[in-house]
Amino acid sequence: MDMISMRNICPAAKHALLCFSLSGLVFIVSFFSASCLGFTSELWALTYWGPALYFCLLNFILRYSLKGFTYDVAVRSAFLGSVFATGFYFATLDNSCHIFGLYAMAFSLFHFSEFLSVALTNPRTLTVDSFILNHSVQYWVAAVSSWIEAAVEYYFFPNMKTVFWISHIGVIMCIIGEVMRKSAMFTAKTNFNHHVQTVKKDDHQLVTHGVYSLCRHPSYVGWFYWSIGTQIILLNPICVIIYTLVSWTFFNERVFAEEMFLISFFGSQYLEYQKKVGTGLPFIKGYIPDVDGSW
Numbered sequence: 001m002d003m004i005s006m007r008n009i010c011p012a013a014k015h016a017l018l019c020f021s022l023s024g025l026v027f028i029v030s031f032f033s034a035s036c037l038g039f040t041s042e043l044w045a046l047t048y049w050g051p052a053l054y055f056c057l058l059n060f061i062l063r064y065s066l067k068g069f070t071y072d073v074a075v076r077s078a079f080l081g082s083v084f085a086t087g088f089y090f091a092t093l094d095n096s097c098h099i100f101g102l103y104a105m106a107f108s109l110f111h112f113s114e115f116l117s118v119a120l121t122n123p124r125t126l127t128v129d130s131f132i133l134n135h136s137v138q139y140w141v142a143a144v145s146s147w148i149e150a151a152v153e154y155y156f157f158p159n160m161k162t163v164f165w166i167s168h169i170g171v172i173m174c175i176i177g178e179v180m181r182k183s184a185m186f187t188a189k190t191n192f193n194h195h196v197q198t199v200k201k202d203d204h205q206l207v208t209h210g211v212y213s214l215c216r217h218p219s220y221v222g223w224f225y226w227s228i229g230t231q232i233i234l235l236n237p238i239c240v241i242i243y244t245l246v247s248w249t250f251f252n253e254r255v256f257a258e259e260m261f262l263i264s265f266f267g268s269q270y271l272e273y274q275k276k277v278g279t280g281l282p283f284i285k286g287y288i289p290d291v292d293g294s295w
C-alpha cells in the first residue's frame with residue numbers, strides 16, 4: 001500500500017520542487033541581471049515585466065499540459081517559488097524592502113515546505129490542502145491584517161521599518177520554528193496529520209522519541225514561534241501582540257481537544273507520557289484528567 005502510494009505521490013513532490021525552483025530561478029535571473037547590468041529605463045521595464053510575463057506564460061503552459069491534482073500542485077509551487085525569489089531579491093536591498101523581502105521568503109518557504117514534508121513523510125494524506133494555503137478564513141484575515149499594519153506604518157513612520165537587527169531576531173525565530181515543526185513531521189511520519197484525528201487508525205502509534213521527547217507538541221511549538229517570528233520580521237508591534245494572543249488561544253484549544261482523543265486512543269501510555277514531558281507551549285497544560293482517571 002505504502003509503496004503504491006509512494007509511486008503515485010512522488011511525481012507530485014518532484015513536480016512541486018521543479019516548478020518552485022524553475023520559477024524561482026527565472027525570477028532571480030531576471031531581477032539580478034538588471035542590477036548587474038545597471039538600470040536603464042528599458043531594463044527596468046524588463047526586470048519587472050519579465051517575471052510577470054513569464055508567470056503568465058508558465059501558467060498558460062501548466063494549464064494546458066497538466067490536469068487535476070498535478071496542475072494544482074504545479075501552479076501553487078510556481079507561485080510560491082516566485083514569491084520566494086522576489087523576497088530574496090528585496091531582502092538584498094538596504095532599505096525597508098529588506099524586511100518585506102525576508103517576510104515573503106519566510107511565508108512562501110513555510111507553505112511550500114509544508115507540502116513537501118507531507119509528500120515525503122505521509123503521502124497517503126497528501127492533497128492540495130497540504131500547502132495549508134487555505135487553512136482558514138481567520139488565517140488569511142491575520143495575514144492580510146499584518147500586511148496592512150506593515151504598509152500603514154511604513155507610510156507614516158518609514159524609519160520604524162529599518163530596525164533590521166530586531167527583524168533578524170524574527171528570522172531566527174522563524175528558522176527555529178520551521179526546524180522544530182519539520183523535525184516533528186519527519187519524526188511522527190504517518191502519525192502526523194493536518195487534521196486532528198478523532199478515530200484511531202490501526203497503524204497510529206504513540207510517538208515519544210526525538211523531538212517528541214523534548215515536548216509533546218513540537219509542531220505546534222514550531223508554528224507558534226514561527227507565526228510570532230513573521231511579525232517580528234515585519235516590525236509590526238500591534239500584530240506581534242495580537243498574533244501571540246490569537247495563536248496561544250488557538251493552540252490551547254487545539255492541544256486540549258487533541259489530548260482528549262490521544263488519551264482515548266492510547267490510555268495510560270499517553271498519561272505516562274504527559275507526566276514525563278510538557279506540552280512545550282508556554283502556560284499550556286493540555287488535557288489533564290482527574291487523578292482518579294475519570295474525564
Ligand code: SAH
Pocket residue numbers: 184188191192193194195196197198205206207208212216217218219220221258261262
Ligand atoms: N500535536 C503534535 C502533532 C500534530 S499533528 C505536534 O505538535 O507535533 C496532529 C495529529 O497528531 C493528531 O491527529 C494526533 O492524534 C497526533 N498526535 C499528536 N501527538 C502525538 C504523539 N505523541 N504520537 C502520535 N500521534 C500524535
